[in-house]
Amino acid sequence: MGLVTPIVGVANYLVENPWILALLFLLYCFIYALSIMFSGPKPGRNPFSTKHVRPAKPVITDQSLRNKILKQRFKAQKVPDNIDTIVIGSGMSGLSTAVILGRAGYKVLVLEQHDQAGGCCHTFIDKGFEFDTGIHYIGKMMDGDMTRVLTDQMTEGQVTWCPMDPEFDIVAIGDPEKARKYTMLSGGKDKFAKHLEEYFPSEKVAIGKLMKALEEGKGAFWGVLIPKILPLWLSKIAIKTGIYHLVMRKFIKMSTKTFRSFLDDITDNEEFKAVIGYIFGDMGVVPSELSVLTYSTLINHYIPGAYYPVGGSSEIAFQMIPIIERYGGRVLVDAPISEILVNDKGRAHGVRVRRNNVDTDLFARRIISSAGVINTFKYLLPQEIAVKSPLHRYITEIGPSIGCLTTFVGIDGNSAELGLPKANMWAFLNVDYERDLEEYKNLTPDEASERECPLMFLSFPSAKDPTWEEKFPGKSVVLLITLCPWEWFKSWENGRVKHRGDDYNTIKERIGRQMWRQCEQLFPAVEGRLEYMDVGTPLSNKYYLGQPEGEMYGMNHSMNRFDPELSMYLRPQTGIPGLYLTGQDVLTASFSGAMHSGLLTASAILHRNLFNDLIALTKETRKLNKDPAAKKTD
Known part of the structure; x- marks a missing residue:
């Protein structure tokens, strides 16, 4: 009883x-x-295999040979027969999706509006200097890391990765001529933490709390992925009933607290806060609007080590395009899409390419947009169709990310003699860079052109790429980037590229010159070495990358972006039959975020959990790395 x-x-x-x-x-x-x-069960064909990875061949530096791959201009007769999938955009997400689907038996056509494939992975050469446009460093490219394993699958191991300096980021605070400099040390969390303690011995307790938060953040990003992988109906039930919040407590805790408030809780040292929060520019969101989850995911990406692609960032697309072609697909450029075509049953079934006022309609079973959510729903879809997607109502709520201004500098002298690091620098005039940035954004472009730039990111591609000196001996390049609002340059939006008028050119060049002066103060050896300068504004981002307001990172990465109810709609399935999404808007910004979004989109199309396949492949790769003799061959 x-x-x-x-x-x-x-x-x-x-x-x-x-x-x-x-x-x-x-x-x-x-x-x-x-x-x-x-x-559970895994329907569809597994596109991953260790057999896809081959020993890397030497980098091809002949630009004419590279252009034959990267600059295949669109003509209707170049479109292969029986295409079943069309991808809009040739950035990392579009190319990744195409590679995976190609291996699974699909014939994929990738269309790019720019005259070169690659999206933010593309480079350009002007007057004897080559500049990258989006990739400044990639984390976790060590042999056997899951990110490296996936990248090798996308490129068949043909892109090799050069480690950057162990001190991968330099934070400079104060007057550029006498700035206080701090470095971020890779090599694992213990090295990272002890290095910080050397700068801030009185903040040992705060650093311990920071490292604990970073450790908690390692698995928390699954909280973003799971609502996108689960069927929408199940995600809705789990979130509405609170089950999701119960199961994903760690994610909810970290995604609903700002990093600024976290710092305020652990220390009163404003210098320490400024140094720790420096990397917010990689998401375009200041610490008071950035979640602890997003920060921890970002910095955890680089703590193990930071890398740069040998041959430059265009090497990535250069190696992926032939793989797509091998499976019957094609990547064609100079193919701007004016409209996603929808049949009378409401199904997306094609695209309209508009070149020189001539329309070419192409049809396929499915359309995948890597052009961004805002572009897709506001400009490419008929509005009566766009509003039928459950995602449509959230677009304005999230909004676009901030724009940027980039000064491309070519200088006389090689990187070694000039002392340019295989690292990046983040330079701030003051510890309260949030206030400085807000004041800077509120200036007119005329006023901004007369002020010091309060926030600047400096990258040195010529120092990072071991093939640089072979291609461009005795020369170096520097990229100087700052954040700025779209409104500064909006009035010149309708001008023709390279012909927007003297006022536009004068303002952007004055800002660029000011940024270069600050660079000379930070690196005195480059003074007097200037040979080339060009300045790109948010209008440049719109023209070359197709971003409606010149935004850097697609949709805004502030707190509400990762709210579970909103985030679950940022998934590959749009609710419009035949139309899928991929790209940073589906997951998160960065090379890795875009590549994993391709994995997510391919999973949805193949009805197969490719994340499981990737985990299994990573385990197999690690075993083979320990015992290469056990590797099977064809």
Whole structure:
């Protein structure tokens, strides 16, 4: 009788509170769905294999040979027969999706509006200098890391990665001529933490709390992924009932607290806060609007080590395009899409390429947009169709990320003699860079052109790329980047590229000159070495990268972007039959974010959990790395 009474009591309580049974049932469904997602049946063809990775061949530096791959101009007769998938945009996400689908048996056509494939991975050469446009460093490219394993699958191991300096980022605060400089040390969390303690010995407790938060953040990003992988109906139930919040407590905690408030909780040292929060520019969101989750995901990416692609960032697209072609696909440039075509049943079934006022309609079973959510729903889809997507109502709520201004500088002298580091620098005039940035954004462009730039990112591609000196002996390049609002240059939006008028050119060049003066103060050896300068504004981003307001990172990465209810709609499936999304808007910004979004989109199309396949492949790769003799060959 001792057990009967409590059991009866529990049974009666459950009868009187049926909501508990419902909650338990939903929790069971959620856990069951997770078990299917991570260990259940895997329909479709596995596109991954260790056999795809080959020994890397030497980098091809002949630009004419590279252009034959990267600059295949669109003509209707170049489109392969029986294309079943069209991808809009040839950035990392579009190319990744195409490679995976090609291996799974699909014939994919990738269309790029610019005259060179690669998106933010493309480079340009002008007057004897080559400049990258988006990749300044990539983390976790060590052999056997999952990010490296996936990258090798995308490129068949043909892109090799050069380690940057162990001190991968330099933070400079104060007057550029006498700035206080701090470095971020890679090589693992212990080295990272001890290096910080050398600068801030009185902040040992705060550094310990920071490292604990970074450790907690390592697995928390699954909280972003899971609502996108699960069926939408199940994600809705889990989030509405609170089951998701119960299971993903760590994610909710970290995604709902700003990094600034976290810093305020652990220290009163404003210099320390400024140094630790420096990397916010990689997301375009200041610490008071950036979640602890996003910060920890970002800095954790680089702590193990930072790398740069040998041959420059265009090497990535250069190696991926032939893979797509091998499976019957094609990547064609100078192919601006004016419209996604929808049939009378509301299904996306084609695209319209508009060149020189001539339209070419192309059709396929599915359309994948890597052009960004705002572009896709505001400009490419008929509005009566766009509003049918459950995502449409959230576009304005999230909004675009901030724009940037980039000064491209070519200088006389090689990087070694000039002392240019294989690292990046983040330069701030003051510790309160949030206030400085807000004041700077509120200036007119005329006023800004007369002020020192309060926030500047400096990158030295010529120092990072070991093939640089072979291609451009005795020369170096520097990229100087700052954040700025679209409104500064909006009035010149309708001007023709390279012909926007003297006022536009004068303002942007004055800002660029000021940024260069600050660079000379930070690196005195470059003074008097200037040979080339060009300045790109948010209008340049719009023209070359197709961003409607020149934004750097697609949709805004502030707190509400990762709210579970909103985030679950930023998924590959749009709710419009035949139309899928990929790209940084689906997941998050950065090379790695874009590549993993391709994995997510391909998973949705193949009805296969490719994340499981990638995890299995990573384990297999690590075993082979330990015992190369065990590797199977074709």
